[in-house]
Amino acid sequence: MAGEERRTYFKYFYSMQYHILNGDALMDRFQASGLAGTVLVCREALMEGDLRGNTLPEFWHTRAEALSGLYDASRDDYYSDVVYQFEAILAAPGDTEFNLWFGHDVFCQVNLWFVLSLLASRPQPVPTFIVYPTYLPVEDIWQEFGPAKPKDLLNCFDKRIAVVAEDLALAGKLWQACRSHNLDEMRALGQGPSEAFPYLNVVCEAYADRFPAASQISRPERTVQDIVLNSNQVVTFSDVFREFTRREGIYGMGDLQVKALYDKVMHRD
Secondary structure, eight states: OOHHHHHTTOOSOOSEEEEEESSGGGHHHHHHHTOOSEEEEOOOOTTSSOOOOSSHHHHHHHHHHHHHHHSSOOHHHHIIIIIHHHHHHHHSOTTEEEEEEOOSSHHHHHHHHHHHHHHHTSSSOOOEEEEOOTTSOGGGGGGTTTTOOHHHHHHHHHTOEEOOHHHHHHHHHHHHHHHHTOHHHHHHHTTSOOSSSTTHHHHHHHHHTTSOOTTOOOHHHHHHHHHHHTOSSOOOHHHHHHHHHHHOGGGOOOHHHHHHHHHHHHTOO
């Protein structure tokens, strides 16, 4: 669907707006922007850990177990801080308009595919838009909303992309490829152009590169190893994290995720 068609796809006014932020870091600046509506926060990290579960309750249980093992959080915290937000998406009124504030990197995109799959499971279609960090030049695109000011958020909102049925179907296939660990399918899905997911090709390749063939190491780990081994001076974790983010910003990894890779490299025999 062409850009102009997308802009006019939803031509009716909806009284209820929901804004879904990918993480809490954007909250203060979003509130300062003055945009009205109910704010929910996606506090997941779905690029990591077990994704199994035939039903949503089974999936929540799997994720609570997985994240309590990866991070310093309890299973109860997962239900109160994470599941509650997703359940609010499913319970939102039928006249709700959803605005999904997500970046282009792997971390953000996997979470986005899941949120779109939740919206697709609602009984009736709802107007849905993706708000990307369009205020950034292309060379800085992996910085996402990190440096954004409230006025930048307003500009991004004005350029939001309408999600149409084809986008929901593609997001669902991408999410299922993640869940089934079908890397060939992931790469294949990334080949087609998509206005809703403009960096899909490189994102799908980067996602698949996290799972190398036997006896090889992943792309992120290989990058950390290269930073450590090819430095001319003692490298602290802060140095490694800064350089990793510069080289591999496409992953959107936080310090805890990179620290796990760093520790693995530093303790390798």
